[in-house]
Amino acid sequence: MTGAAPDNSPESPGSVRPAPVDPPGDGRPAAVEFRGVTKIYNEGTSREAVAIRDVSFTIPDLPDKGEISTFLGPSGCGKSTVLRMVAGLEPQFPPTRGSVHVLGREVVGPGSDRGMVFQDYTSFDNRTVLGNVTFGLECRGVPKRRREAEGREWIARVGLDPRRDAAKYPHELSGGMRQRVAIARTLVLRPRIILMDEPFGALDPATRLDMQDLLVRLWREVEATVMFITHSVEEAVYLGDRVFVMATTPGRIAAEIRMPAADAPAREAQVEPWFHEQVNQLQAQLEAIEAAASRPGN
Amino acid sequence: MTEQTEKAVPAAEAPLPRGEEPAAEGHRIAPLRGELSNTAAFFWGFTCIAGVLAVWFVITAGPPGEAEKRMVSPTTLPSVAETFQAIPRVFGERKLVTNTLVTLKRVCLGFGLSCIVGVPLGILAACLPALRAFLAPLMVFGRNIPVAALIPLTFFFFGIGEFQKVMFLFIASVAFVLSDTAAAVLDVPQRYVDTALTLGASRWQIITKVLGPLAAPSIFNSLRLLFGLAFGYVMLAELVKFGSASGGLGDLINMSQRRGEREPILLVLVIIPMVAWAIDRALWWLQSDLFPYRYGGAGLIPRFCGWLLHGRRTEFRP
Incomplete structure (x- = not known):
């Protein structure tokens, strides 16, 4: 459990449905690439705090499709740090060491090519x-x-x-309607990368399912790469083509798991047996990672 | 902490032991920090006014023509009747309405100048840390200076006319306007700035389209409170003066004092807070209507402006 999972590692559990494999690289630059990224606040002082250490991963740029990567993990594992680094937002950006690349170019600051939807209402x-x-x-x-x-x-x-x-x-407007506005406000700019920091975290369960359907529908339309942070294992499994599991102290990527794509609406897909099995497996994996992290000496 | 709350919940639901029943009646009449009905609120307010008038009446009561039998001599405090008999004189001979308008004009000019200078500069100071640090000493000076001590100085700088009174008000209030504006802009949560950045806004656009408009409700609220302060300061500028009568409520008080008349002074003292209160309420209405999302007004003015600008495409819903 040190550092990041290697690229293209189908660390997929034996799911009922076969997990897809990455298509061979055709020379296109990756949608998002982290190269040994470390973020340390107040380095060298007594208030030194490591947000993430040595994070490397690649999200390929699938032509005319894009994919949804979900980020799961306990509080303080650096999920938001990763997302805000892609967005180029301070103080998470710039990294202390390493570099962040989006579509082959190093990130130098925020821009409308990377849209972001926040959990707090920002209308x-x-x-x-x-x-x-x-x-x-x-x-x-x-x-x-x-x-x-x-x-x-x-x-x-x-x-x-x-x-x-x-x-x-x-x-x-209601909370759900506000987040719809936030999504429209981002997508109208046709970003290639959409960053979502727990956008449905404050919504009630029924609204949440509606919003998941909406996101999948729009994502198919705009063919963008989505990075989605969530605390909900169900949401991570349903939305994710790829799930990054993160661990704490220091924040790092503990596992990268390919997921079969869900093709049914959220309400139907999330009651199917394969879905439950997938959720249970991921849940077990999460618990194992957390147990390993809390073991003395780690 | 958690334990406490967990315990507290069932305890509140459980029936109270005998002898510890809440004084329900007392709580209904005087709920802690509770709301009062309009009628009750009006009743208590009216009682206060009546009480003050009653005390005033009693301590100045006495048979007519025998002033020495009063508890308080009429040279110190005239009676209620004597004071209210002076109303026609104050409105007629002393031109109360004109003088009030003269005073208001001065406040509006001086405080308006403070707003024109202070608000944009405050927004910039909040956005640019270097400018903020540059202005910081002036702010400390401007906010802590004894305002009355400024008056002689303003006579040297700006003469003894209208200009001096306007400039005095400007100097006395601009530091407060500036620092309150800067504080309001700094209070806008960072997530709005982050959102605007990811939507491609430039730094200048963030100032004009995000920080300025989002801070506007707080800025307006500060200006409303500071207007009350400026209204108090103008009295000071009108009381301390050189030369002939210059008009204004302060001048009216000054003139009455020199002639030894107490009644007009008392009346003006009653009228000033009423005018200030009426202006404050009017500004509050304007504020809640302009920023319904913050102060819960009806939003008539924004909707009407939107309707004017966009015509048929948006419906005007009063």
Whole structure:
């Protein structure tokens, strides 16, 4: 359990469905690549804190498809650190050692090619739903008529009513609707990488399943690479083509597991026997990793 | 901590032992930090006013023409009736309305200048740490200086006319406006900035499209409270003066004092807080209407502006 799992290791448990294998690399740069990334705060002082140590992994860029990678692990294992490093957000970025590459280029700062959806509601309270969704286009200087037309289209795509909801303000929306706005606001910019930091963590279970379906549908449409942090093993198994299991002290990737793709809607898929078996196996693996981490001397 | 809460839950549900029944009646009349009905709140407020008037009436009561029999001499405190008899004189001869407007004009000019300078500079100071550090000594100086001590200085700098009063108010309030604005911008959670960065906003766009608008409700709230402060300061500037009458409520008090009339002073003292309170309520209404997501107003003005700007495409829902 040291360092990161090697690339392409199908550490897949004997699932009922066969886990897919990575297609052979065709020379395309990886969607996301971490090379020996370490983040230490206040290095060399008494307040030194290691967030992640020597994290390396690769998420391939599948042409016209993209894939969803989910990140599971206990609090403080550095899941958010990994995600915010891809986004280029301080203070997690820049890494103390190592480098982060997105589509073959080293990350130098934040940009709209890597969209991010946060767990906390980050709708701009002073803007209407339409104003929120078109924020990024407005920053790019897209003319008002065009960005509003595009904004309305995306409001409809995330399951809101452009006629009724476009002029509403965030405080008039439910939590699920706010996250729909946040997703539309990110996807309208057509990012190649979508970063989601526990976006459904604050939602009730039924809304959560709806949002999972919505995410899968939109992801097929935009063909982007998704990195998704969650605390829920079910969510990680259902959404993930690839699950990264992380461990603490120091934060690192303990295992990388390929998952069969779920092709049914969340409510149907998550009651099937193979799904439960997959969840149980992953759960056992998580517990083993946590037990190993808490063993003395580790 | 957890243990305590776990224990506390069943204890609250269990019936209380005999002899420890809550004083339900007492709690209903005076709930700790509770809400009061409008009628009850009005009753208590009215009782307070009536009480003050009653005390005033009793200590100044006495047969007419025998002032020496009063508990408090009329040269110290005129009676209620005498004071209210002065109302027509204060409104007519002393031009109360005109003087109030003169005072308000000064506050609006001086405080308005503070806002024009302080708000943009405060937003920039919050965003640019170097500017913040540069302005920090001025802020400490401006916030802690005894305001009354500034008055002689402003006579040297700005003469004895209107300009001096406006500039005095500006100097007295700009540091507060600036530092409150900066604090409001620094209070906007970082996640909004992070979101804007991942949506491709530039640094300047983050200031103008995210930090400024999101801090606006807090800034407006600070300005409303500081306006009350400025209204108090203007009185000071009007009381201390050179030369002839310059108008304003402070001047009205000054003139009455020199003529030995107590009644107009008392009336002005009653009127000033009422004007200040009315302005504060009006600003509060404006504030809650402008920022319904923060202060729960109806949002009439934003909706009306949206309707004006976007025309038919959004419906105006009052």
